[in-house]
Amino acid sequence: MSKRPSLFSLVLSLPLLIWQLAFFLFPLLFLVAISFWTVRNFQMQPDFNTGNWVRIFTRSAFWDAYLRTFCLAAASAAITSAIAFPASYAISFKLSERARRWLIFVLIIPFFTSYLVRVYSLQVFLSDAGIINALLGKFGIGPFPLLNSTFGTLVGMITLCLPLVILLQLFSLNFVNRDLVEAAHNLRCARFRTVFLVIVPSAKVGLVIAALFAFILSFGDFVSPLYLGGGNPPTLSIMITDITKSGQQWPRAAVVALTMIGTLLTVAFLSIRFAYRERGE
Amino acid sequence: MNDQMTTNSIVKLDSVVKKFGDIFAVERVDFEIGRGEFLAIMGSSGCGKTTTLRMLAGLEDPTDGDIYLDGERVNGKATWDRDTPMVWQSLALFPFLTVQENVEFGLKMRGVSKVERIERARRWLEKMQILEFANRNISQLSGGQKQRVALARALVTEPKILLLDEPLSALDAHLKVRMQSVLSSLQKDLGITFVYVTHSMSEAFSMADRVVIMSRGKIEQIGTPQEIYREPRNRFVAEFLGSANIFTGALSRKTGVYWTIEAPDGSFEINAGKVTNKNEGDSVTFIVSAENMNVRPTGSQPNGITVTVVGEEFVGATAILFVETESGAELKIQKSHDEFSSLDTRPGSKLAVHWDPDHCHVLPGE
Amino acid sequence: MTGNRNIVINGLLKLHILACLVFIFAPIIGSFVFSLNSDRFPSLPLGHFSLQWYRLILEDPFVWAGFFNTVFVGAIVAVIATTLGFGGAYTDFRYNFIGKNAYLALALLPPTIPVVIMGLAMLAFLSRISLSGGTFSVIIAHGVMCSPFAMAIIRLRLSQMDPDLEAASWNLGGNEWATLRHVIMPFTKPAIFAALFITMAVSFDEFAVAWFVSGLHETLPVKILGFLQGQVSPRINAIGSLAFLSSITLIVFAQMLMRNPSTGPVEK
Incomplete structure (x- = not known):
């Protein structure tokens, strides 16, 4: 109503703004600053030294880890989306309203279990003498080395992402106009083709954003690569924890962290642009 | 301009303009409303009738021009400092309060003591013939009963003017006619001013002493229902009456x-x-x-x-x-x-x- | 839309849903089962039923200290995050201003930044301004991570509110403060409680930031990480199961509040 913000509006809006500026944006900006600092005698000193960037970017171990992390996250996003889609499609189109609401509730539960505990439990399932191999052994196959492998890492990441991806896909599928589907059937488009020609394009934004979230979660995850993938060779997150724990090389850890943020922002920007791109002129 | 205002008018709009961004919602509107008058503002959606009402209530501030309430220029005066209760199209009853608590609300905001609040709220509930529902939840009432709660809630503070924004539009035809007569007799009993915004000609013409017809933010004609019906001023009004x-x-x-x-x-x-x-x-x-x-x-x-x-x-x-x-x-x-x-x-x-x-x-x- | 083919396809799709649920819940249920199992490293066939792991953690004073710390931090974080989130949600609901998108991005983005990076940034920043190492720093970090959840929950509730309700209260003589107290807060009350419980549950689970930021004042998840790094111990399962039960209790409370019919959304 008025041109100048009222005391009331400031009291409500500013606390969150100040909190997030002070404890979210500032720390991230501070990370940028310390990436140029130097470490002498195990002490960080303010400086403007590009040496940390040069040192990290010229190490082939960094680029190996970068490529590995990126591919793992991309694979996790793709596999999770592929597994999730038939499930979210079926929940959205084949189940009753009541069953759908129950499933949504059930899918929210994993968010409130410790990821770490789940990963520990998965170790028991996947180890050489674990549940899976014991089951397979009854049929006379195996044992397979499931733990400390890329397979193990991906299983962990998919456990982390699957509920979220199903939920996000589900919400976008629920918004698909049912008339479009019937119109497609009416125009003699068979069911299977309708899914790919009508439903997937209609829900594109939600599907892309679900995959993006899977990518973001997997890219930054360090629990699965460490405890299910064996931690060696490391991913970027493990690299950060290693660098921070071994002495005071925080500036270099900051370089790795900022590279990760840069990558995430680029991927997020590109996928959102892709998601919202309209066809036609 | 203020001194020219006749003592009989309770509301005066003087060249009132309201712009939302670059769009004129109300474009230079002038009229006065008399004490005890039932005035209907009529027009199709987007004609500026609701914006005009909301400016009287203080929910919008005019971009230009002056609004006088009871002789006082009220531009910029907050709605909670005015005495211009309104009945909303959605009724806007508080779903988390009982019927009685809804009616007490305006008194509570004015710092009226609890004993007096209850006494006055019950008096109005009785007047509106809904006393038996005093402790009900709003969601348990019928459309007509909700209507009466909204009226009681607005009138309990005994204002000189009541603003109504299409309050009957959600009712079925039968109930609508009954509520029209409730409103008419209520207005005559209380002797206060009603400003009634509607898109319905039958509502406006059956209840109002005078009707204002608006289109595109401007007034097309002001007059008694008979004047407007028999002698529309221009093509718009004639077409609007249909x-x-x-x-x-x-x-x-x-x-x-x-x-x-x-x-x-x-x-x-x-x-x-x-x-x-x-x-x-x-x-x-x-x-x-x-x-x-x-x-x-x-x-x-x-x-x-x-x-x-x-x-x-x-x-x-x-x-x-x-x-x-x-x-x-x-x-x-x-x-x-x-x-x-x-x-x-x-x-x-x-x-x-x-x-x-x-x-x-x-x-x-x- | 009938025919055998459709029945087969629908059956397969439902089987797929079931398979996904098994995949998602196997580790969770597994953890429960293992926590009640006598074997140090369970496999098939399972060992016998035992409460020894629960006894071990209940006898461990460090676990108790961690637990109280977790609850303490969780309660304070819940109050802070819900207060901040309420302000943010109302701001988004009521106001339009230049830079609103930046405001919303700043308010809602923290959960998308990997916890490792958040932990690193916070540790570096907070140690610079001498706030690291204490329970205080954990609360600050959790406040950042949890307030977006509170904001989303309360914003959702506000979007169910008839905006005329607020105007009606102003119109009846309530100024903005009185309206906040007598209309907005009662209407959003279920969401406020849901936000309190859910942010507390998120704080329970948010271990990595805590691990980086806290020094000696370990919260329960940090303790779990300690177990993992050292010898593998099934005590984790017991702790995890207890934490899960407390989180779920909070969530069920939140759900019940959100669904309470007497405070349900207005019918429009």
Whole structure:
């Protein structure tokens, strides 16, 4: 109503703004600053030294880890989306309203279990003498080395992402106009083709954003690569924890962290642009 | 301007303008509302009627111009510092409070003691005949009962003016008529001013002492329902009322008490007494109401034209025949079913219509 | 839309849903089962039923200290995050201003930044301004991570509110503060409680930031990480199961509040 913000509006809006500026944006900006600092005698000193960037970017171990992390996250996003889609499609189109609401509730539960505990439990399932191999052994196959492998890492990441991806896909599928589907059937488009020609394009934004979230979660995850993938060779997150724990090389850890943020922002920007791109002129 | 305000008016709008961004919601509106008057502001959606009401309530601030309430200029005065309770279209009853608590709300905000609050709220609940529901949840009430709660909640502070924003639009026809009479008698009993915004002509005309018709942020006509119905000022009002046929032509010659008008569909006569401030050659627009149109199978009549039937609509005991002139103008004829029964009213058939030159009304604003 | 083919396809799709649920819940249920199992490293066939792991953690004073710390931090974080989130949600609901998108991005983005990076940034920043190492720093970090959840929950509730309710209260003589107290807060009350419980549950689970930021004042998840790094111990399962049960209790409370019919959304 008025041109100048009222005391009331400031009291409500500013606390969150100040909190997030002070404890979210500032720390991230501070990370940028310390990436140029130097470490002498195990002490960080303010400086403007590009040496940390040069040192990290010229190490082939960094680029190996970068490529590995990126591919793992991309694979996790793709596999999770592929597994999730038939499930979210079926929940959205084949189940009753009541069953759908129950499933949504059930899918929210994993968010409130410790990821770490789940990963520990998965170790028991996947180890050489674990549940899976014991089951397979009854049929006379195996044992397979499931733990400390890329397979193990991906299983962990998919456990982390699957509920979220199903939920996000589900919400976008629920918004698909049912008339479009019937119109497609009416125009003699068979069911299977309708899914790919009508439903997937209609829900594109939600599907892309679900995959993006899977990518973001997997890219930054360090629990699965460490405890299910064996931690060696490391991913970027493990690299950060290693660098921070071994002495005071925080500036270099900051370089790795900022590279990760840069990558995430680029991927997020590109996928959102892709998601919202309209066809036609 | 303030001193010119008559002591009888409680509201005065002086060149009031409201812009949302670059769009004019209300464009230079002037009018006064008398004490104890029931004023309806009528128009289609987006005409600025609700914005005008919200400016009176203090929910919007005018971009330009002045608003006076009871002699005091109230521009910029917060809605909670005014005494202009409003009844919302959605009713806006608080779902987390009981009926009684809803009615008490305005008193609570004014710091009235709990004992007095309860006493006054119950008095109003009784007046509105909903005392038995005092402890109910809002969601347990019917539409009409909710309506009464909203009225009690607004009136419990005993204001001098009540603002109503399409409060009856959600009710069915029967209940609507009943609530209209409740509102009318309530307004007469209390003797306070009601400002009633609606898009419905029947609501406005049946309850209001005066009606303001708005379109595109401007006032088209102010007057009593009879004045507006009998003598619409311009084409917009005539079209908005919807029951009249509109003709436009040029004055050609005056014979006795009649002017002859040359229109695209022919030449018509019109009572010269209805034409003021016009000379030969001037353009005039006049209306003939649908009931005053006469219709015959064929043959040319004085003051008549040949038309083609487009379709027919039944309205209770009467029917409305939609016809088209040779120039493509659309006309309506309203008659009893009996009168139409002798005619061929199938789409495409030709009929002759004519009317009495004394039944025309010339629009002064055109 | 009938025919055998459709029945087969629908059956397969439902089987797929079931398979996904098994995949998602196997580790969770597994953890429960293992926590009640006598074997140090369970496999098939399972060992016998035992409460020894629960006894071990209940006897461990460090676990108790960690637990109280977790609850303490969780309660304070819940209050802070819900207060901040409420302000943010109302701001988004009520106001339009230049830079609103930046405001919303700043308010809602923290959960998308990997916890490792958040932990690193916070540790570096907070140690610079001498706030690291204490319970205080954990609360600050959790406040950042949890307030977006509170904001989203309360914003969702506000979007169910008829905006005329607020105007009606102003119109009846309540100024903005009184309206906040007597209309907005009662209407959003279920969401406020849901936000309190859910942010507390998120704080329970948010271990990595805590691990980086806290020094000695370990919260329960940090303790779990300690177990993992050292010898593998099934005590984790017991702790995890207890934490899960407390989280779920909070969530069920939140759900019940959100669904309470007497405070349900207005019918429009």
